[in-house]
Amino acid sequence: MSNPPDTARPRLAAKVRLKRDDIRQKPLLLFPEGVLVLNQTAHEVVALCDGQRTVAEIVKTLGEKFGSDMIDQDVKDLLARLIEKGLMTVAD
Amino acid sequence: METPRPYSLLCELTYRCPLQCPYCSNPIDFARHTDELATVEWERILTEAAALGAVQAHFSGGEPLLRADLPQIIRRARDLGLYSNLSTGGTLFDEKIGTQLRAAGLDSLQVSIQDADADNSDRLAGGAPSFAKKIRAAQIAKELGFFLTVNVVLHRQNLDRIEAIISMAEALGAERLELANSQYNGWALKNRAAFLPTRAQVEHAAHVAGAAQQRLKGRMKILYVLPDYFEPFPKACLYGWGRVFMTVAADGAVLPCQTAREIRGLKFDNARRHSLPEIWFESKTFQIFRGTGWLPEPCQSCPRKEVDFGGCRCQAFLLTGDATATDPVCSLAPKHHLIGDALAEAESDAGKQLVYRTAGESLRLAEAVIR
Numbered sequence: 001m002s003n004p005p006d007t008a009r010p011r012l013a014a015k016v017r018l019k020r021d022d023i024r025q026k027p028l029l030l031f032p033e034g035v036l037v038l039n040q041t042a043h044e045v046v047a048l049c050d051g052q053r054t055v056a057e058i059v060k061t062l063g064e065k066f067g068s069d070m071i072d073q074d075v076k077d078l079l080a081r082l083i084e085k086g087l088m089t090v091a092d
Numbered sequence: 093m094e095t096p097r098p099y100s101l102l103c104e105l106t107y108r109c110p111l112q113c114p115y116c117s118n119p120i121d122f123a124r125h126t127d128e129l130a131t132v133e134w135e136r137i138l139t140e141a142a143a144l145g146a147v148q149a150h151f152s153g154g155e156p157l158l159r160a161d162l163p164q165i166i167r168r169a170r171d172l173g174l175y176s177n178l179s180t181g182g183t184l185f186d187e188k189i190g191t192q193l194r195a196a197g198l199d200s201l202q203v204s205i206q207d208a209d210a211d212n213s214d215r216l217a218g219g220a221p222s223f224a225k226k227i228r229a230a231q232i233a234k235e236l237g238f239f240l241t242v243n244v245v246l247h248r249q250n251l252d253r254i255e256a257i258i259s260m261a262e263a264l265g266a267e268r269l270e271l272a273n274s275q276y277n278g279w280a281l282k283n284r285a286a287f288l289p290t291r292a293q294v295e296h297a298a299h300v301a302g303a304a305q306q307r308l309k310g311r312m313k314i315l316y317v318l319p320d321y322f323e324p325f326p327k328a329c330l331y332g333w334g335r336v337f338m339t340v341a342a343d344g345a346v347l348p349c350q351t352a353r354e355i356r357g358l359k360f361d362n363a364r365r366h367s368l369p370e371i372w373f374e375s376k377t378f379q380i381f382r383g384t385g386w387l388p389e390p391c392q393s394c395p396r397k398e399v400d401f402g403g404c405r406c407q408a409f410l411l412t413g414d415a416t417a418t419d420p421v422c423s424l425a426p427k428h429h430l431i432g433d434a435l436a437e438a439e440s441d442a443g444k445q446l447v448y449r450t451a452g453e454s455l456r457l458a459e460a461v462i463r
Binding site: 021030033072 | 097099101143144145146148173176177199200202239241267268310313315
């Protein structure tokens with residue numbers, strides 16, 4: 001599992017839908033074989049993955065919002081996991 | 093503990109089907125349940141399911157494309173925010189219906205194919221030749237831009253062609269290939285002597301599937317699950333009874349899983365008379381095996397009880413006659429020898445005769461059970 005480069009522009013794979021589950025009060029990713037319940041941080045990241053913003057821009061935006069030093073690696077780990085699962089794709 | 097809510101609703105829109113696969117997951121007595129729900133009833137069921145917490149709706153059959161109201165039903169699912177999957181045998185799929193389903197908001201399409209060998213696929217599916225139509229259906233699905241899953245049920249009579257099956261799915265451009273080893277419940281259990289593979293077959297297939305998973309990474313996702321007869325522990329069937337899944341059958345019977353009708357003695361409420369939340373939370377059938385409190389020994393004191401929930405209730409009932417028994421697939425189960433006996437038989441000799449899933453066989457077999 002490798003990190004996406006700073007210049008990559010991630011977006012959800014075409015088969016995936018992001019949904020706010022009003023019953024459970026949680027954000028979800030829906031895809032053919034299942035459901036992934038997102039925590040708040042993951043939701044913040046996924047919501048910024050629009051295929052336009054680069055990884056570096058996403059990290060910067062979240063850093064300004066939450067002000068954490070760890071955020072760079074956290075974002076990249078999450079994106080790498082979603083790419084590995086086939087839920088996220090990246091355009092260069 | 094708070095009662096969980098279902099994530100997923102399976103809608104078996106009809107038990108009618110042009111195919112006769114001898115491992116069909118429909119109940120043995122499907123031909124006795126012919127009073128299909130109307131469009132407005134399915135629309136109400138989807139609305140209730142969404143309110144209950146479902147976020148996914150799977151549409152299957154029988155052959156769901158036999159329902160002329162399928163686009164309307166899918167549209168309702170989409171309007172409710174449900175992610176929708178359609179499982180079809182493919183023989184009735186064409187550009188026209190595909191375009192309608194796409195416009196209705198169908199998210200994902202699964203076409204079942206019986207084998208990569210056309211003649212064997214036709215023989216296994218029964219009825220009129222179907223292989224060429226299935227291939228065409230998969231191609232049309234891709235042309236229309238659907239996310240395509242190809243599903244092939246694996247067993248003794250096609251496992252040795254696993255390379256060809258993977259190549260077929262690859263050539264079709266499937267995003268996902270589901271290599272589902274047959275579960276020996278219902279129809280498949282009637283045909284177990286003909287379908288149960290040898291250990292060598294299973295190991296070869298697992299090796300090939302593993303290599304293909306690596307090779308096709310990022311292009312086609314391959315799901316390969318070992319048949320539970322060959323595993324030391326049972327599957328986490330349904331991820332627990334009445335926990336994640338809910339099924340509504342063609343006639344409105346509400347089931348914890350699509351096979352549950354095989355368990356004699358269970359009573360199923362009907363969505364025509366009760367709401368889904370009422371059935372999910374209050375019916376005896378949904379509560380009977382919910383959680384782990386009901387588990388017998390050796391499950392009750394087993395560290396895996398929250399992992400596999402004692403295994404499959406249908407398999408326990410069908411093999412031991414007792415739905416509360418430990419799934420005999422488990423190496424710790426008192427009746428585990430039943431599995432060993434079946435596997436030993438599979439090593440020495442295979443049955444040849446297939447019992448096809450036809451209305452006639454259904455009624456004959458159901459009659460035999462009642463006697």
